[in-house]
Amino acid sequence: MTDSLARMQIADGGSGNGEKWNSVDGDLAEVFDPLNFHQAAAQCTLRLWRYLDDSAVKGLDLVEPAVLMKAARELMTDERERVADFDEGRLGQIVDLYLNTGIQVHSPGYMGRQFSGVVPLAGLVDLVSSVANQPSSFYEAGQLPNVAERLMAEELNRLIGWDPAEFAMVTTSGGSLANLTALLAARNRAFPGIWARGVAEEGGRPAVAISEEAHYSVSRAAGVLGIGEEQIVRLPVDGQGRIRPDGVVPVLDAAARRGLKVFCLVASSGTTSMGAFDPLDELAALTRPRGIWLHVDGAHGASLLVSERHRDRLRGLAEADSLTWDAHKMLFVPAPCTLLFYRDGDAARGAFQQRASYVFDEEPDVYSDFDSGDKNLECTKRPMIMPLWTLWSVYGPALFARKIDHLCAMTGQAHRMLRAEPDFTVLHEPEANILCFRYDPAGLDRTALHRLQLAIRNRVRADGRFFISKVDLDGVAALRVVLMNHRIGAEHLAMLITEIRTTGQRVLRENAARDDQKDGDQR
Amino acid sequence: MTDSLARMQIADGGSGNGEKWNSVDGDLAEVFDPLNFHQAAAQCTLRLWRYLDDSAVKGLDLVEPAVLMKAARELMTDERERVADFDEGRLGQIVDLYLNTGIQVHSPGYMGRQFSGVVPLAGLVDLVSSVANQPSSFYEAGQLPNVAERLMAEELNRLIGWDPAEFAMVTTSGGSLANLTALLAARNRAFPGIWARGVAEEGGRPAVAISEEAHYSVSRAAGVLGIGEEQIVRLPVDGQGRIRPDGVVPVLDAAARRGLKVFCLVASSGTTSMGAFDPLDELAALTRPRGIWLHVDGAHGASLLVSERHRDRLRGLAEADSLTWDAHKMLFVPAPCTLLFYRDGDAARGAFQQRASYVFDEEPDVYSDFDSGDKNLECTKRPMIMPLWTLWSVYGPALFARKIDHLCAMTGQAHRMLRAEPDFTVLHEPEANILCFRYDPAGLDRTALHRLQLAIRNRVRADGRFFISKVDLDGVAALRVVLMNHRIGAEHLAMLITEIRTTGQRVLRENAARDDQKDGDQR
Structure with a gap:
């Protein structure tokens, strides 16, 4: 009877707009059509093949944002009233x-x-993840991602060396969020009342000790968590x-004398x-007793843990x-994949506290035991472990070790x-795959040296053959290379050195000419 | 001279391990080979075609985690010493x-x-993003994603209605992080000293007003930000x-009488x-003057803003x-894509404060003006806008409006x-595409009604034809459907109703039999 009642309601369209639902099928069916998907996939993968097959030495084709805005806007359909027909050419141009x-x-x-x-x-694997769309904070929504997280955690913890029965791992959206989450867990352990009562009511002056070289996300976390950046203690x-x-x-x-509790x-x-x-090791010997x-x-x-040669770092x-x-850095998977x-696994559960009946189960069971929603900030979380676990499963850990060893060796080569x-x-002596240096011909003062590095960096970027970065060290800019690509050989390093020298000399010549001009103008 | 020196060092291998770098090429070249990629792509897209082509009515195949752990572990290569050869069968099994x-x-x-x-x-588009790997917090690393963010922001702000010259938009990894970031910007505007000095030193008692129905990430944010969950004020x-x-x-x-500053x-x-x-509208009239x-x-x-029919909500x-x-909810792109x-665009810049010479430019220019790294928590950020902007560009806004209208209409149908x-x-009357209800045959008290819904939800899930959720309303569990798929028609709703009734009656019969059994045992 129920079924026939339902059918009746379908037949008469319920509130009268039943036909609308059926007519919607036409447009949407096209968009979701599996064959259309397969054809678009062929188009995209062919373009990616060509892209991967291009071994040309190139940096960045830096385009003025206004120019790119215009180009991108022209790729947008004008159709607003109906679903535009799929345009293969437009997709190709976008890709x-x-x-x-x-x-x-x-x-x-x-x-x-x-x-x-x-x-x-x-x-x-990311393609599969995106089409299948299994957010992974909860086991029931993405079973394999949750299992893969456990398996990767076991594999990697063997390299870390924590008690397999005690440790815990969660994936989260980037290193900044991971640092924030760890600091939160640490804050909540040391100040168990802060979560409910707040920093002001809990009393005590929570503080964090970091070096000047710590990533900006760490000092940022002190600002976010209500501790205050002034409560950051700087280590030499x-x-x-x-x-x-x-x-x-x-x-x-x-x-401690200032009343701070680090x-x-x-x-x-x-x-x-x-x-x-x-x-x-030396830092742990100081923090543990305190x-x-x-x-x-x-x-x-x-990631150097994966390499026998480098894990001692x-x-x-x-x-x-x-x-x-x-993992999106030196385990070579798409960003983000942060572990x-x-x-102590209990600490992981201390980062957050919440209840929400629509996602958290009243009676924990074997399934909800695998949930991570109570241990990471995200409610909906990309199954970011899947590319990593798949590579590890298909190629084994040696893939990562080989590439890391090569990158570190090549950075040593750059140093020499x-x-x-x-x-x-x-x-500095490179400890991994990052190296900082300056183009430093004789006779430049600190200011001139600083400005020269900035000019070189931006010119090299604009010239489009190499893409390098810069960093301030002791208040003076330096050039910085990070070798992430195993295709980089010594010949490319030699080309880069030449390019930097040529660029630097050009900048110096132009500066000298400008100074002469100025002197001339003033005379 | 430099080049020849470099070549000399390549020839003699520098520190003597030059041969290692060359020999690494063999293994890694296989793994990165474009043709191999293309073949694996064909395998994956064929499987996705079949997956999308399957219109069977199914819920979840819920597997015991231990069983799935075993199955997944068996798919992992044992090879640890060398890079394992690519095994097409293994990849297929994983997918x-x-x-x-x-x-x-x-x-x-x-x-x-x-x-x-x-x-x-x-x-x-996500496949392209993952292979090209252009993190998008900084314009230079991902130019098109940064431009696409501006274009989508303009498109969507037309529906929001803010001053185009004043508003700002950032993408971030999920709604929880977005809510946290917004609360942070609000906190920092109201208490400008908290970032540097901390909640304790700044004085005042920051508080947030939310309803009991707010998502758990909002009250969580109060815990994270050092405000304290006790400073949450509940609105009826x-x-x-x-x-x-x-x-x-x-x-x-x-x-205010309690000394809280909301x-x-x-x-x-x-x-x-x-x-x-x-x-x-009514809430804004209350908050603005205060x-x-x-x-x-x-x-x-x-997302209802995209629909003429529903934007009035x-x-x-x-x-x-x-x-x-x-956007990963009702704009139908892979998770996460949160906007x-x-x-007021200045408020966006108030959420975070930082300096880091390796990413932030000393002298802002037309490029760095497009950076978002100073406005979102992430340093490395997935170019999550690209799937959304591409769909919008290829199909136009009508795609989203059509699907949303269909889902809301079908939810109205479920209600009737x-x-x-x-x-x-x-x-309740559904306002969008979410509907809560109970299977509620006569004669059940609150406790029995609660337990019946939980049992139905878990049984239906275990039976694997439908996947529905549950939520507690007024302390009693309810069944909940969220219609996200335009393929759902009234016939599926009718099937679900039948399934729930059949399941519920089975549960009640089993409970009755168990009670009889207990009575018998006690006699």
Whole structure:
């Protein structure tokens, strides 16, 4: 009877707009048609094939935003009243414009940032993720992603060395959010009343100890969490950018005298500027007896754990409390894929507190035990583990180790090559795949040296053969390369050196000519 | 001379491990080979074609985590020493397992959550994004994504109605993070000293006003930001779950008497439980004169703006200060794609404060003007706008309007059908595409009614034909459908009603039999 009643209502269209629902099928059926999808897929993958097949040395084709706005706007259909017919040409133009205007992460000319030239298979897994759309904060919505998180956590924790029965891992949307979450867990452990009562009512003056070289997301987190940036205590670093353990105790003692309660010390493995690795073992020996949470921001460098040759950089990690690890950096998967590890799984549950009957189950069961919604900020979370777990499953860990070893070796090569150049200054021994240096011909003062590096960086970027970055070290700009692409060989480093020298000399000549002109004008 | 020096060093291998770098090419070249990519792409897209082509009514194939762990573990290569050869079969099994164990967002049996059955073309754009890997917090790294954000912001702001010269929009990783960011911007505007000095030193007692129906991420944000959940002031709601404007002033006055400074009122458009739309116009009339920031959590319902038929639900939005809008809900793109709008662009820059020479330029230029890294938490950010902008460009806004209209109409149909069933209770008039109801045969007390809904929900899920959710309303569980798939027709609603009734009666019979058994045992 119920069924026939329902059918009757369908037949007469309920409130009278039944026909509308049926007519909607035409347009939408086209858009969702599997064959149309397959044809568009062929078009996109062919373009990606060509893109991956291009081994030209190129940097960035930097376009004026206003020009690009105009080009992009012209690719937008004018049709507003009905669903526009699929236009294969328009899609092709969009994909071409997208590929051509980006950083060329697969070219040997790309040496500028910590984003990966991703393993292409990872992109295909992302395609599946996007079409299947299984958000992964809750087991029932994305079963395999939740299981894959456990499996990857086990694999990687073997390299970290925490108790398999005690540790926990969550995925989250980027290293900044992971650092924030770890600091939150640490804050809530040290000040259990803050969550409910707030920083003002809880009393005490929560503080965080970091070095000047910590990523900006860490000091930002102090601002976000209501602790206040003024409650950040700065630890001294050595010439390589590493926290000096002998400088830690005086700083902590001085903080205590000011009435601050340092609940967390953040170490970097390695730093963003120079890729420096803080001495975790010595730091843990100082934080443990004081009950201070040791968080390791390994966004960039935790991946070195996968390499037998390089994992010693993180010696002492087993004594830390939490670790941020960006797989979208040196595990070569699409961004973001950040893993946040806790030595003590209970701490992971301390970061957040909530109840919401529409997602959290009243009676926990074997399924909800796999949920992570109570341990990460996101409610809807991309199944970001899937590309990583798939690569690990298909190729094994050696894929990552090989590429990391190559990148670090090539960075060592860059160091040796630059050191041999009389008109370059290398600013540190590279510990991983980041190297900072200056084009430094004789006779420049600090200001001139600073401005020269900025000019070189922007000119090299504008010339479009190489893409490198810059960073301020001791108040003077430096050039910075991050080698993320295994296609980079010594020949490309040699080309870059030549390009920087040529560019630098051109800038100096132009400056001299301008000064002459000015002098002339003043006479 | 430099070049020849470099070549010399390449030839002798520098530190002696030069051969290693060359030999690495073999393995890695296979993994990155464009032709191999293209073949794997063909395999994946064929599977997705079949997946999209399957119109069977199905819910969830819920697998015990331990069983799935075992199956997944068996798909992982044992090879650890060298890069394993690509195994097409293994990839196929992984994709199949992934597709089969997820929520079936493209099936008419999926009615459980706010995740979309995405427009398939959006997945292809994500494929391009993942391979090209252009993080989009900085213009230079992802030029088109940054431009596309501006274009989409302009398009959507026409529907919001803010001053085009004043408003701002950022993309961020999910609605929870967007709500957090908006509250942070509001906090920092009302308490400009908190960022540097912290909540404790700044003085005053910051507080937030929300209804009981607000998403859990909002009250969570109060815990995160150091305000404290106890400083949340609760606004009364009507029977439909909407904030009652006549209840707001007494609550705000009472808060002021307790010494609280309410700096933000959060309204929902619509709520997660029932899809209720708070009366923005009336709320804005109350918050504006008091200098209280009105944030609208439109994660679910802001998309109704695209529909002429339904946009009136957000009447008054033009008077609000900020808006969270999840495009991964009712704009049908892969998660996450959250847009956070501010009426006043300066407020957007107030959420965070930082300096970091490796990413932020010393001298802002036309390029850095497009950067969003200073306005969103993420440093590395997925170019999440690209699927949305591409769909909008290729199909136009009518695609979204058509699908939204259909989903809302079909939810109205569900409401009429359920109201006509004597053994069901419908709990509200649907305002969008969410509907809550109970299977409610005569004679059950509150506790029995509650347990019956939970049992039905879990049984229906386990039976695997339909996937619906549950929510507690007035302390008693209710069944909840969210219609996100345009393939759902009235016939599927009728099937669901029958399934729920059959399941409910089975549960009641089993309970009765168990009670008889117990009575018998006690005799």
